[in-house]
Amino acid sequence: MATGRGRLLQRQWLGLQELRLPLGGFGAAPGSDGFRSGPGIEAGASSAPGEQHARPEGPRGSPCSDCPAWLDSMPSEVLLQILSYLDAAALLCVGCVNRRFYHLANDNFIWIRIYSSAFSLKRYNWRVDAVEETAESVNLLSVEDTEAGYWKKEYIIKQISSLKEALVPVLKPVNQYTGLPAKTKEALRMSGLGWVIILEEKSGKEYIMEHVDLYMNDSSVTIVWYGKNWPCLTTLSTLDLCGVTPVFRDWPKPPTKNAPRWRSLVARYSLSDIADSTAIGCDRLVRIFRLDPGLLVGLWKRKEELAFVMANLHVHHLVERSILGSAIVPYELLPQARLLDDSPGYGLHGYQLHVDMHSSGVFHLCSTFHNLFTNKGCIENGRVKLTVIHFQNSTEHLPLVGEVGLSWRTDIADGCVKSCSIMDVTVLDEYGKPFWCFSSPVCMRASPRPPDDPHFVGQTSCIDCTDTAGALHMELAWIKETEEHFVVSLVLFLGLAGVGR
Known part of the structure; x- marks a missing residue:
């Protein structure tokens, strides 16, 4: 009994x-x-x-x-x-x-x-x-x-606090070249972190999609979603990008697939912002649009419906932003205290820039520039200007590896949008601390002015990426003899807010 x-x-x-x-x-x-x-x-x-x-x-x-x-x-x-x-x-x-x-x-x-x-x-x-x-x-x-x-x-x-405490020693070691956490992959594996997008209709109905592919390098993570069951684009209002983490972990066992997960809002996008002004390229099948910060939306050209979504997240504070926020409020980074410049009369000095241009694991440019400086008063449009590559100095010019193009794929087709790629920008201050970190899709556009140097007889183009903290302008020249692009000018603009003065 x-x-x-x-x-x-x-x-x-x-x-x-x-x-x-x-x-x-x-x-x-x-x-x-x-x-x-x-x-x-x-x-x-x-x-x-x-x-x-x-x-x-x-x-x-x-x-x-x-x-x-x-x-x-x-x-x-x-x-x-x-x-x-x-x-x-x-x-x-x-x-x-x-x-x-x-x-x-x-x-x-x-x-x-x-x-x-x-x-x-x-x-x-x-x-x-x-x-x-x-x-x-x-x-x-x-x-x-x-x-x-x-x-x-x-x-x-x-x-969640226990998970954060467990990740602190993993994220503490820093890559000496980029100034970013050196064991981000280990932290992602340890936390079981993943990403979802939540598509919300104007009626309030939601569609949740798990990421399909993920590409990671030293500076950023590229996350891809695609499938056959996308909702109708005209009925959608917003897209939420969220990190999802298992609430309960039994290390070293992997998390259970259907276990309860904590959702942290990384960014929210208005799909009504998709317009011709945000288009950055196309091929015979799709048109691609950029929504800031760092989101790429691909639409089928025939039906103007969703084909894929690609998010580009910089590694700087990636784990914190993807775990420590809530479902409706993103994680807010604490303002970093800037030390006063010990020689304000000489302007900025000792800055470092690391630039990556890549697509689906293929790198077109990967370079680090040390000891960047600018003279006092070199300010344009409210930003400090630092010239990284001088147009007049040909010894500084850099070639791009391979033909620039952004590869994409879905479960029914694939392709490559020429002249587009992903750019990661990491700026370290004079103390080696991250000052400006940015990752976004970019495209090469025709340059408004041709270079004055007679050696550059081919096509010229430029690449621009910007956000509230800074901007980067890159000029390129096409060399017919070698059939490759050369970076002939690179200028960095940093916001005055936070600059030690």
């Missing part, structure tokens, strides 16, 4: 069997049966767009004969008792079933036990009396006086 606890566990098991329905509340529209499990939390991989799920029902909507009693019909007191035996991961998943289970799974008495068991200084075995004693030691606020979900939120924040 089963004991009281055995019967309760049996009921719990039958109830969980009944809950075997898609936990897709993460992407549900407001007012639907699906409900999010909390800010920034999703219950695992989302369902395919348009996929419908229904409960098995018998005649007149009643449960079928093969199904156990519905958990919905049980009193809340009984359900709370059942939920008290679940772990944190299961509770987060149950909270995505519907509104009622969301509120039940937020119960502070359940979560304070989980919190105190996981993070108290003194660890206890899983016994009700011992856990209650531990709960009292951490209950700084009365459970009744706190809002529902308070201790769930505290538990999740503590989990």
